[in-house]
Amino acid sequence: MTFRGADSETGTLRTVLVHRPGPELARLTPRNNDQLLFDAIPWVSRAQEEHDAFTEALRARGVEVLYLVALLTETLQDPAARHHVIDETTADPRLGLGLRRYLREALADLDPSALATVLTAGLRNDELSGTSTLVTSLLAHEDFLIDPLPNLLFTRDSSFWLPEHVAVTSLAMPARSRETQLTGSIYRFHPRFKDSTVLHGPHREHLEGGDVLLLAPDVIAVGVGERTTPAGCERFAEQVLRHGLARTVLAVPIAQDRATMHLDTIVTMVDVDTVVVYPTMAARLRAHAITWDGEDLHAAPARPFFETAAEAMGIEELHRIDTGLDPVTAEREQWDDGNNTLALAPRVTVAYERNEQTNDRLRDAGIDVVTIPGSELGSGRGGPRCMSCPIDRVSARPPGATTGSAAPTAPPG
Numbered sequence: 001m002t003f004r005g006a007d008s009e010t011g012t013l014r015t016v017l018v019h020r021p022g023p024e025l026a027r028l029t030p031r032n033n034d035q036l037l038f039d040a041i042p043w044v045s046r047a048q049e050e051h052d053a054f055t056e057a058l059r060a061r062g063v064e065v066l067y068l069v070a071l072l073t074e075t076l077q078d079p080a081a082r083h084h085v086i087d088e089t090t091a092d093p094r095l096g097l098g099l100r101r102y103l104r105e106a107l108a109d110l111d112p113s114a115l116a117t118v119l120t121a122g123l124r125n126d127e128l129s130g131t132s133t134l135v136t137s138l139l140a141h142e143d144f145l146i147d148p149l150p151n152l153l154f155t156r157d158s159s160f161w162l163p164e165h166v167a168v169t170s171l172a173m174p175a176r177s178r179e180t181q182l183t184g185s186i187y188r189f190h191p192r193f194k195d196s197t198v199l200h201g202p203h204r205e206h207l208e209g210g211d212v213l214l215l216a217p218d219v220i221a222v223g224v225g226e227r228t229t230p231a232g233c234e235r236f237a238e239q240v241l242r243h244g245l246a247r248t249v250l251a252v253p254i255a256q257d258r259a260t261m262h263l264d265t266i267v268t269m270v271d272v273d274t275v276v277v278y279p280t281m282a283a284r285l286r287a288h289a290i291t292w293d294g295e296d297l298h299a300a301p302a303r304p305f306f307e308t309a310a311e312a313m314g315i316e317e318l319h320r321i322d323t324g325l326d327p328v329t330a331e332r333e334q335w336d337d338g339n340n341t342l343a344l345a346p347r348v349t350v351a352y353e354r355n356e357q358t359n360d361r362l363r364d365a366g367i368d369v370v371t372i373p374g375s376e377l378g379s380g381r382g383g384p385r386c387m388s389c390p391i392d393r394v395s396a397r398p399p400g401a402t403t404g405s406a407a408p409t410a411p412p413g
C-alpha cells in the first residue's frame with residue numbers, strides 16, 4: 001500500500017507519524033544536553049503526558065496517529081531489517097573491531113522490542129555486560145557506545161512526505177544523524193511502507209524536514225541555514241522538479257542560529273494562503289525561485305519572500321499573521337515555538353498554549369487554535385509541527401490559484 005503523502009501544509013490531516021518521548025530523554029544530563037540539542041533537562045513523565053495530550057487532540061479530530069517505536073518494532077520482526085539496522089548502528093568507527101563483533105551478536109539476540117529500545121535510548125559503556133574490550137576499558141563509564149536519540153521526538157526532521165513520495169533526510173547535527181537509520185529502515189522494510197518511493201537519503205547533502213514547507217501543491221519552500229545546506233537544497237530541488245512534484249522550489253536563506261534552526265521556526269501555514277510568521281524576520285526573508293527546464297536547474301536572484309511565494313503560488317497575496325504583539329513578546333514566543341504550528345485542516349491548527357499573544361492573534365484572524373501544553377516538550381526547542389510527520393493529507397490548493405506553466409518532468413533520477 002502506498003500513502004497519499006501531502007501536497008500542502010493545511011489539507012485535512014488523515015495520518016501522522018509521531019514519537020512518544022521515552023527512555024532516551026532520561027539520558028539527558030547537564031553535561032550532555034547541549035550536545036544532544038536540548039536547552040534543559042526535561043521531566044520525562046510530564047513530557048509524556050504533554051505528548052499524550054497532543055496525540056489525543058489529533059485523534060479527537062479524526063487523525064490516525066502512528067508511533068515511530070511501534071513501527072520500528074514491527075519492522076524489526078523482519079530478519080533482513082534487523083540485519084540491516086544492526087549493521088548500520090555498529091558501523092560507528094568509535095566501536096572498534098572487537099566491540100563491533102560483540103555488539104552485532106548481542107543485538108541480534110534481542111527481541112524486536114528490546115532492540116528498538118537500545119536503538120532509541122542508546123547503550124552506555126557501564127550497561128554492557130558479557131565482554132570487555134580495549135575500547136570499553138579506555139572509554140569512561142558514562143560514554144555511550146550507541147548514542148541515545150532524544151530528538152526522535154521531532155519526527156518532522158528525519159523524514160517528510162510529498163505526494164506519494166517520502167524523503168528520508170540527511171540530518172546535519174551529529175547528535176541526530178542516526179535517526180534516519182531508523183526512519184530509513186521503517187520505510188524500506190515495514191509492510192505498510194515498503195512500496196513507498198523514497199527520495200534523498202541519509203548519506204546525501206544535508207536536508208531536514210523542518211526546512212521544507214509545502215506552500216501549495218506545486219510550490220515548495222526550502223530554508224537554507226544551520227540544517228539544510230545549499231547543496232542539500234540543490235539536490236532536493238532537482239529531484240522534486242524532475243519528478244514533477246513541484247513546479248517551483250523557493251530557496252530561502254535563514255540565519256544560522258539556534259533560534260532559527262529551521263524555516264518552520266520562523267513561519268508555518270495556518271490556511272492555504274495564510275502563514276503565521278516571526279515579524280522581525282518576515283521583512284528580511286528573501287527567496288530564490290528555482291525552476292527546471294527539463295535539463296538544468298535555474299535559480300533566479302533573491303527577491304522578497306512574500307512576493308515571490310505569492311507569485312509562484314498563483315495568488316494575489318500570501319497573508320501573514322505575526323507572532324506576538326511587540327518585538328519582545330514576539331521574540332519570546334518565537335523562541336517557544338509560537339510560529340511552529342501544525343495545521344489539521346485549513347484554518348484549524350495546533351499550537352503550544354504558552355504562546356498566548358500569538359494564539360490570540362491567530363484567533364482574531366478566525367483561526368481555530370487547538371492548544372496543547374508544552375513546557376517539557378518545548379525544552380528540545382520544537383513545537384507541534386516539528387513533532388509531526390504528516391503521511392496522509394487531503395489535497396488543498398489556495399482558492400483562485402492559477403497554476404502557471406507546467407514544469408517538464410523526467411523519470412526519477
Ligand SMILES: NC(=[NH2+])NCCC[C@H](N)C(=O)O
Pocket residue numbers: 036037038151154156157173176209210211261262264265380381382383385386
Ligand atoms: N523542525 C524543527 N524545528 N525541529 C526542531 C528540532 C529541535 C531539536 N532539538 C534540534 O535541535 O534538532
